[in-house]
Amino acid sequence: MRTSRLLLATLKETPADAEVISHKLMLRAGMIRKLAAGLYTWLPLGLRVLRKVETIVREEMDRAGAQEVLMPAVQPAELWQESGRWEDMGAEMLRLKDRHQREFCFGPTHEEVITDLIRNELRSYKQLPANFYQIQTKFRDERRPRFGVMRAREFLMKDAYSFHLDMASLEETYRVMHEAYCRIFDRIGLTYRPVLADTGAIGGSGSHEFHVLADSGEDAIAFSDASDYAANVELAEALAPAQARPAPGAGMATVDTPEQHTIEEVSAFLDVPPGQTLKTLVVRGDSAEAPLVALVLRGDHELNAIKAGKLTAVADPLEFAADADIRAALGCGVGSLGPVGLAIPVIVDRSAAVVADFVCGANVDGKHLTGVNWGRDLPEPAVADIRNVVPGDPSPDGNGTLAIARGIEVGHIFQLGEKYSRAMNATVLDESGQAVVMSMGCYGIGVSRVVAAAIEQNNDERGIIWPQAIAPYQVALLPMNMHKSQRLREAAETLYRELTANGFEVLFDDRRERPGVMFADMELIGIPHRLVLGERGLDSGEIEYKGRRDSESQNIPLDGVMDFLLERLAG
């Protein structure tokens, strides 16, 4: 492609409303343009990237035995009423009425449509398992669309749905999809983690998210430095410390801590490390007999609301008690709470339960206790895992220690079980002729989001650094001041023809621009390999090469450029 025939809409200034780097760079590099809030047009360069991601996804889904279909974007309300989600979906589902005032939505997902299709088309267990996917435009009416195509309202998604006679078959296809997802993100060239995920409101029994690691990610991922273990921090288990609790070394004493409420304040005031203090949080209980429950953690740890909410005694979802209720029940402010002599149930985190000689609130305003010890100054505690893991924690699978990284969710695979098939009576006949509700799995990839995530992970101050497999073009060919030299023009045209004929995807910058503008544009749009051809190079039979991540350029023989590029592209 010649830049003179391409809408190369690079911008010098970053548009004001772009917050994250991928959004800024996609606008600046002319990959996308905003039509309205959360609605983006893909310009030619951006669309090439999107199509490359789409192609890799399609090839791997086909290879994994999934069958491609294409379902309508517009879906009748009746199916959503049948599954019970017409009401549940809320304002995020874009509802509409046709000319006959019949209700429809612009599909945010397709469980209902595929389940309706399959219950009509499949009759026998012999037709199972079956897995259907589509790459299709979806709409989710986000309250606050942002971050460009990372969280757009209209977006391109690959969604797949599998159907099974039993859970064993579902688990097998789930495993196949897990592998296919790994191949997809490997081929795209991203650093990612499959992460154990909460099955949440959607129900079902098993789920992994695929996260592209990037500092700007919205999710925190805990992963082992020595194994495949990875989980959303919300889910990662904090193992009980291996070391036993030390023996008490001090007597319990009450100290004045006027105006010292937070862990930081108390620990600085008393000159003890935060890990030696315990904090007490009061939340709503799950029964009228125990309307309040105290949760105790080490001062340097954070409560994990999902884990705590799953405790029998605690209301789910977790809800903190109001300050006034705490004072009414316990006689002090939240900054002075502690487990000693507390009149409500106390549940203590595993790590907090092995601290000796700790500091905690005295349940009297302005006072704390020091040298407190479980089993001596107060009863041995009820213990549970209620904190977020932190870097250095042992990995729950017993291998290595945990690190924490930020991740961008780009894929999600899910064992749905019978959630939709039961509600919509999707059955097949089994071997004995009995109707059996099918089990289902679903498998999503945010195709357009992958493009943004790739940029979040791969960029520098000069622009995008595309992974080779999804770069809009592999090679940028930049002739220097070609318009002043017929000889250079001919050499550049010849090289462009040869490279293209040999299958290289070349962006040939034939604009009448200064070299600086050409360099800046090609780096901004992130072409992985750059060739610069000048008069001097023609004399010496050399061309200048620079990889997008290289710090220095190098001269290579002009007649060896093809082999050189092949080698670089392979690496």
Place this chain on the structure above:
Amino acid sequence: MRTSRLLLATLKETPADAEVISHKLMLRAGMIRKLAAGLYTWLPLGLRVLRKVETIVREEMDRAGAQEVLMPAVQPAELWQESGRWEDMGAEMLRLKDRHQREFCFGPTHEEVITDLIRNELRSYKQLPANFYQIQTKFRDERRPRFGVMRAREFLMKDAYSFHLDMASLEETYRVMHEAYCRIFDRIGLTYRPVLADTGAIGGSGSHEFHVLADSGEDAIAFSDASDYAANVELAEALAPAQARPAPGAGMATVDTPEQHTIEEVSAFLDVPPGQTLKTLVVRGDSAEAPLVALVLRGDHELNAIKAGKLTAVADPLEFAADADIRAALGCGVGSLGPVGLAIPVIVDRSAAVVADFVCGANVDGKHLTGVNWGRDLPEPAVADIRNVVPGDPSPDGNGTLAIARGIEVGHIFQLGEKYSRAMNATVLDESGQAVVMSMGCYGIGVSRVVAAAIEQNNDERGIIWPQAIAPYQVALLPMNMHKSQRLREAAETLYRELTANGFEVLFDDRRERPGVMFADMELIGIPHRLVLGERGLDSGEIEYKGRRDSESQNIPLDGVMDFLLERLAG
């Protein structure tokens, strides 16, 4: 692909609500399924066809220098208000409101969005001409969606929009697109005609429709048997007859024609051919001075309402006068009208003006005139082309005679001129630094409709006959009773592997079905080449081949099957 792993959803019965053959066959062959009125899911076999059409369209658009983009389906109302079409579009445009009650539509077309994009991105005449296309899902809320994907509400369209500094540049790109469209339909393998079209309400100066010829087509196309001339019958000019009017041969006489009103009745009653009678139609005039105008045609010709509506004296659009108004003004019923002595303006079709000794109404109920002659019994007439062409008419371009065929419109190219760019102030700076409104062209192909049109043109009583380039699979491989013979199974698996490895797209029927079922399914879904492998063939080293259009099968040497297929695929 193995049929055992494919959703092969063939039906024995034709669903009741399918009217046209393509709709029937797409349902029966398991290519599509209906989700709701005008909304269809593409099943795996159908989607393969759709993607092949899409790929050919994309390749030819790229080759023609158009740049692919992807615009959102959901479009803000503001742009349509700016172009003036928000009101004009009527109920066919699916309107919707987002969660903030802002107005949008599910785009039926993208002139507004692309014009908005381009007015923001292009600044200089140096960036022109530019041509952008997308292959994207559209929605038109047809009052009565029917004929399956032929006239669906949600459908896949290729729409392209070009931008120019002047009309000469627009005409050049229009020519390039015309050629690209011919290549597209040639490659798909359809019999089609580019047809001069009316520019109608959309405005602009030049337009061609591309019609796939099929008896079931909604449009009538007139085309020359000796040149490229083709036009919608609405537009095709009926040339003045080359032969002069014969001299009068009879005297004018009044005859009783009681209860004889239609041309058929009168011509039978008087025993003259319909072409020797003239019919007189009274329509609304365009001025208060002449509120009625008489149009006179040969009895065997049909009025062309579009041509007549363009006459100065006639109201546009054409409107027939009410019977009561005719009787009030002219004193007789419509079945007895004639041009002799008529008190309103008379316009006579070119062919009617050269008839001598003709029969016409006497302007008295129950009476006709015979032996009437222009210039003798009434004045020489005002002559115009106001009829539809008929087969055998001379071609308007002077080459050959016209034939008439039915066509299905699958593409439309259009010189829009400044219709949208002026309304939306889409300008660039010209060489002298002046802002100039760009000229625009637009170029559409109904990608999903092409699939249906291909079937309308290519089918028989056994099912679909896919053109080779868009067949879901090229070759059907049918082993006979493979499950009873290990030897046959191994030979079939080997052949399947070899064919696939050599790039053939093979559908391998590995189901445990009777031969008759396999034959019927493969013919219904229209695979162009069929190979049948049986025990006997293994003994003789032969395999049975039958092309989908062949009347007889033939045996070919098993070891020559690859070359044989290559030859057939090339042919």
